[in-house]
Amino acid sequence: MSDTKRFKSVAIAGISFQAGSAAVDSATIMSALVYQLSGSSVLVGAVTAILRFGWLFPQLFVGFLAQSGGSSMKYYVIGAFGRAGFMALMALVLFFGGDWPRGWLTFAVMAIWVGYAFISGIVAVPYNDIVARSVPSGLRSRLLATRFFGGGVLALGIAAIADRFVGSMPFPLSYAAIIAMASVLMFLSSGVFTAMGEPENTNRPPAKPGFVAYLKEGIGVFKTNRRFRLFVFAQWCGGAVLMAMPFYVVQAGNSGFDLGRVALLLGAQTAGALASNALWGWWGDKRGKGDLLRAIAFGRILPPLAILALGLVSVSGTAALLAYGAVFFLLGALANGLTIAVIGFLMEISPDDQRPAYSGYFNAITAPAFLLPLLAGVVASVTGLGLIFVLSGLAAATQFVLVSRLEREVHAA
Numbered sequence: 001m002s003d004t005k006r007f008k009s010v011a012i013a014g015i016s017f018q019a020g021s022a023a024v025d026s027a028t029i030m031s032a033l034v035y036q037l038s039g040s041s042v043l044v045g046a047v048t049a050i051l052r053f054g055w056l057f058p059q060l061f062v063g064f065l066a067q068s069g070g071s072s073m074k075y076y077v078i079g080a081f082g083r084a085g086f087m088a089l090m091a092l093v094l095f096f097g098g099d100w101p102r103g104w105l106t107f108a109v110m111a112i113w114v115g116y117a118f119i120s121g122i123v124a125v126p127y128n129d130i131v132a133r134s135v136p137s138g139l140r141s142r143l144l145a146t147r148f149f150g151g152g153v154l155a156l157g158i159a160a161i162a163d164r165f166v167g168s169m170p171f172p173l174s175y176a177a178i179i180a181m182a183s184v185l186m187f188l189s190s191g192v193f194t195a196m197g198e199p200e201n202t203n204r205p206p207a208k209p210g211f212v213a214y215l216k217e218g219i220g221v222f223k224t225n226r227r228f229r230l231f232v233f234a235q236w237c238g239g240a241v242l243m244a245m246p247f248y249v250v251q252a253g254n255s256g257f258d259l260g261r262v263a264l265l266l267g268a269q270t271a272g273a274l275a276s277n278a279l280w281g282w283w284g285d286k287r288g289k290g291d292l293l294r295a296i297a298f299g300r301i302l303p304p305l306a307i308l309a310l311g312l313v314s315v316s317g318t319a320a321l322l323a324y325g326a327v328f329f330l331l332g333a334l335a336n337g338l339t340i341a342v343i344g345f346l347m348e349i350s351p352d353d354q355r356p357a358y359s360g361y362f363n364a365i366t367a368p369a370f371l372l373p374l375l376a377g378v379v380a381s382v383t384g385l386g387l388i389f390v391l392s393g394l395a396a397a398t399q400f401v402l403v404s405r406l407e408r409e410v411h412a413a
Contacts, residue, residue: 007135007143010134010143011147011150012192013189013196014143014147014148014150015146015147015189016186016188016189016192017151017189018152019151019154019157020084020087020181020186020188021182022151022158022159022182022266023162023179023181024087024116024178024182026246027331028265029175029178029262031246033109033175034046034047034110035249035250035259036172037172038106040381042381043110043377044246044247044250045373045375045380046373047246049370049373051117052117052239052370053117053368053370054114054120055121055370056121056363056367057118057121057363058118058121059124059125059359059363059367062075062079062122062124062126063359063363072125072130075123075126076126076127077194078119079119080123080186081187083186084183084186084187086112086116087116087183088180090109090112091177093176094109094172094179095173095176098172098173124363125359125363127193128343128346131143134199142281142282142285144281144340144344145277145280145284148273148336148339152270152271152273152274155266155274159264159267161178162181163263165177165263166261167260167261218364221361222361222365227406228361228362230405234293235342235366236366236369237398238297239369239370240369241300242370242392243372243375243376243391243395244303244373244388245373246373247376247385248324248327249262250380251310251385252265254385255310255311264321265325268325268326268328268329271329272328272332273333275333276337277336280292280337284341289344290345290403293338293342293403293406294403294407296337297396299333299337301400302330303334304393304396306326306327306330308390311386346359346362376391
C-alpha cells in the first residue's frame with residue numbers, strides 16, 4: 001500500500017474514533033452521567049483517573065510484547081475491537097438497567113468503564129508504532145490535525161444528536177443511545193485501520209530479551225537519557241493539570257448551568273478542538289513538536305484561572321452558557337494541541353528500532369500521575385472545588401517551566 005493510501009486510512013480511522021470518543025468524553029458526557037447516577041465527587045474524579053491510568057499502565061507490557069514479537073497489529077486488534085465492545089455493553093446496561101437500584105447501575109457503569117479504559121490502553125503502543133512506520137515525520141502533525149479536524153466536524157454532529165437525546169429521552173436511556181453511537185463509530189474505526197495492514201518493519205532488532213531485561217533497559221533509558229527524563233517530568237505535571245478536568249462540568253452545574261444541556265458543553269469543547277487543528281498541525285510540523293508542547297503548556301494555565309473567576313460572579317441562563325462554553329472551547333483547543341504535541345514529540349525522541357519499547361516506558365512511568373483526579377475527588381468532597389483548580393493551574397505553570405527547559409535541551413543537542 002502506498003504512503004498516500006496509508007495516510008488516508010489512518011486519517012479515516014482516526015476521524016471515526018475521534019467522533020466516537022467524543023460521545024463518551026470523560027470531562028462532559030461520562031462525568032455528567034456518573035454525577036447524575038451517584039452525586040459523588042469521588043466517583044466523578046474516578047472517571048478521568050480510571051480512563052487515564054487504564055490507558056497508560058498496560059503500555060509497559062504491550063511495549064515489551066510488541067517490541068519482542070516483531071508485530072504490532074495483533075495487539076491493536078485486541079484493544080481497538082475490545083474497547084468498542086465494552087461501549088456496546090455499557091449501552092445495553094443503561095438501556096435495560098433503568099429500573100435497577102441506582103447503586104447497582106452505578107457499579108455496573110463504573111465496572112464497564114474500568115474494562116474499557118484498560119483494554120483501550122492496549123491500543124496506544126501498536127498505534128504509534130504502525131503510524132510512525134506508515135507516515136513520514138514531516139506529515140505526522142498534519143495527519144493528527146486531519147484526524148482531529150475531521151473527527152471534530154463529525155463530533156459536532158454527535159453533540160447535536162446527544163443534546164436531542166438528553167432533551168427528549170428519559171435518563172438513563174438518553175445516555176444509552178449516546179454511548180451506542182460511540183460503539184458503532186469505534187467499530188468502524190477499528191475495521192478501517194485493521195484493513196490497512198501493517199507495513200514491513202526492517203528496523204526491529206532480532207534479539208528478544210526477557211521482561212526483566214526489558215524493565216532494566218527502561219530504567220536505564222530514564223537514568224541516562226536526559227531529554228526522555230525531562231519529558232517524563234513534564235508529563236507528570238500534565239497529569240496533575242488533568243486532576244481538574246472532570247470537575248469543570250460539576251462546577252458549571254453548581255454555578256447555575258443546566259446539566260440537561262451538557263451536550264452543548266461537549267459541542268463547545270469539540271468546536272475548540274476543531275478550530276485549532278490547522279494551527280496545531282502547522283505549528284508542530286514547521287516550528288517543531290517541542291515548541292508546540294511549550295505553547296500548549298503555557299495555555300493550560302488559563303482554564304483554571306477562568307473557572308475560578310467565574311466562581312466569583314453569578315451567571316445563569318444564556319450568560320452561563322456563553323461563559324462556560326468559552327471555557328470548554330479553550331479546553332478542547334488545548335487538549336487537541338497537547339495530544340498532537342505529546343504523540344509527535346515521543347515519536348521524535350524514540351529510536352526507530354525501539355519505538356514500541358519507548359512508548360511503553362514513557363506511558364507506564366507517567367501513568368501514576370493520571371490517578372490524581374481520583375485524589376482530587378476526595379479533596380473536593382472535603383474542601384470544595386476551588387483548591388482543585390488552584391492546584392491544576394500551579395501544575396500547568398510547572399509543566400511550562402519543564403517543557404521550556406526541555407526545548408533548550410533539544411536545541412542544544
